[in-house]
Amino acid sequence: MEYNNEYNMDLYPEKLHWQEGDLTATRTTMWSGPGCHEGCQIIFYTDKDGKLVKTEGDPNSPFSQGRLCMRCLELPEIVNNPARLKYPMKRAGKRGEDKWERITWDEAYDIIEEKVRKFQKESGPESIVSMIGTGRNVSQVIAHNEYANFGGADLTLCFLSGDSCMLPRTALCYVIMGNQWVADMSQFRDKRFEEDPEWELPECIMIWGTNPVINNSDAFLGHWIVECMKRGSQLITVDPQLTWIASRSKYWIQIRPGTDAALALGMLNVIINEDLVDHDFIDKWTYGYEALSERVQDYPPEKVAEICWCDKDIIIEAARFYAKAHPSTIQWGLAVDMSKIGTQTAHAIACLAGVTGNIDNPGGNILIDQASGLEFGYNSGIEYVDPEKIAIRFGNDRYPLKKYGFTASSQSDAILEAIETGEPRPVRMLWIQSSNPITNMGQDAPRIYRAMEKVDFICVVDLFKTPYIVACADLVLPCAMSNERDCIRVWFDPLRTLTKCSTYYEAKEDEQIMIDLGHRLAPDKWPEWVKTSRDYMNWRLQGANLPYSMEDLEEKYHGMLYNDFRYKKYEKGLLRPDGQMGFMTPTGRYEFYSTLFDSWGMDPLPYYLEPPTSPYNTPELAKEYPLVLTTGKRSFEFFHSEWRQPDTTSRELHPYPYFDIHPDTAKKYGIENGQWAWIENQMGKMRQIARYCDVIDPRVISTEHGWWFPEKEAAEPSLFGVFDCNPNNLIPMCENGESGYGAPIKCGLAKVYPCTPENMTPENQPTYQVTAGSGYSHGESHKTDTPSFYDIPDSQE
């Protein structure tokens, strides 16, 4: 079924560089900026001046096999985009005025050094917090820089409420299995699919809360699933919307947003009560099966069908299919994280894999560490920071998962509260690397916008002048894109290299900025010879006692080093430092009943809770805001807030934000197909263009995120129109569950009504209302100063 693998390999040699006519080809890995979750192999074609002019997918790559997505194909548009940041700039007017002064790197470093030393002295290094965007190759930098150079220990995803992106799932996995799993598509070996003698084709692939062919989340290339579909895998897709892949599924479970945990528990009810479980695996390798069996009795399929707004028979049939198929695997996504019970939802889904024994087996859910055992994430440089600073990370006092180290990061909501209140300590400086939190990532965007006024100094390292930079930054540093970086990529396997083939004005690699600052701020922590990004990579490889250098990886391993992947590691004593069989948990077993949750006073078993605002939890509120609002519908054209520049092919194909609405619902509220409509709730409002969708639940609307309009004026009150179409006006911060992970980001309430000339005046635009007035954090309907999230609309109004 592989139709097109007849590449002329003579033209794609396994070499780092070659010449093709006037162009130099560099064969390497693409990983940010711009952002992405992959690390596909790409060929950069540069001209005699080193300018990137063309890209192609690398047919030699076992990982991406010649494929390239549309964004990498249009990459020269963004790399050479005239709007890119070219020089360091310091703010010349007030925040929001968009007045800047170009400065040199030395001047920029002088400013940073002065500020850091001042805050260290006055408030301690713990008053300096670093924040990161998603899908950017800077985890190692943000961490190492914070720990070694600033001396603080606080870093996290930039105002993402409940750290609701992969971290709830990852933390849950470490708690109950001491590792983390991913769906097995043979991706960790260089011989793929049937060429791998051990791999088995999943009979069932359950896709849960993700649209993998678009979002490629968590280092998983979505089209690997398409390869399995061609080979005969059948699918279950859990999604409120009929995605393309849902339309190709044996079962599409059309779920009410935010009720995933109930569905998983209902499926467990069927599987356990019909005895479709893997008793051998359960007996030998798991803990708490009896307790789980009791718990799932609370979730009969009839009740779950009512909670989830889906068909009882589909739940039962899909559960049977998942359990009886062999092997079965689960590819889960962001929607699992984005409810207040993100951790518990992940727990329930992980129990499905556990009771059916689909753990670390060929074609199941396999356990994986980082490539070559390298720590290139949030623990990079952790050895340089005072452990006392780690102990007082924001959120540690509230959440045991944080306190006991089941994460390397601080809690975003706790940081926001600290900024607002100064408690438990002030935040004096924010170091933001590749994030644009009032455009996306941060919830309650207007609240974040306002909170920034309280931070003394904000430095942003980014690619473009974003709305956040205009509104909040004091100092802006331009960073390099993927083709301008020497780096290694560590996110599962294989270990990959990025090889620099271009430069852009004065943009610097993220590592270079860290190293330069390191030699100024903390010279004792930086060897003198570590001067460039390449030096840094080699230093880190040496520090991990790995027998290869960056150059070896590039030349000998063709930029992709596959480590030895083995199945059923729990049978082989490969998961525990003591070499014993089993899992790295307190019981040594895969814990359905979490002994750690139990010891921390949390419910040890998975459970379901209604979203905080919902037709059932807040029926009065739902009278005013009757529709369930879900957000973050992905598009091939964009990665979060990136690729919005008007001259890109992305904007050509996708010029405006759209939301999906059932035609019956739209007509009820007088909204035409293709018409701008307001979407509003008790917190705030925004507008997008209605797109009729026959197959969405009439009670649900699905919106896009990440919209700003670089073609609009930067200065406030225009601010690139950042709040106008922003669903984060309608979503709270600081509404987290008992684990601290997860937030109700995809499961709120809203009403819709048409945009009209009367309600579309400049004064009615959200960006104007927020930046020029005192508009939301709380909606127009909000009447008090207390948090508005649960407010019942005043019926007298």
Next chain:
Amino acid sequence: MAKPGEYGLFIDYEFCSGCHACEVACKKEHDMPKGDFGIKILQDGPRKNSNGTYEYNYIPVPTSLCDLCAARVAAGKLPTCVHHCQAKVMVYGPIEELAEKAKKAGKKSIAIFTR
């Protein structure tokens, strides 16, 4: 130079995910201005059929501007849409071979476009 109708594109659109890689690869290869396409993805659905099944298809359709990447092919490469197709459902070749391939595949949802 092949005559019109001698060569074409085979597309198994059961597995076309509508990812736009072919469209954008083509636009960039031929340095096309905004609004021009050498291949365009058409969409049918999502909608529900009366029998309860769902219809949701993407079909890339070559336009009048498609030259089957004559320059690339002359240099020994695949047409760029075929090279980059993320679903790997496109084949370039002589029409007879494509028809043979379609027959051999023995399945629904294959389109062959002559150029």
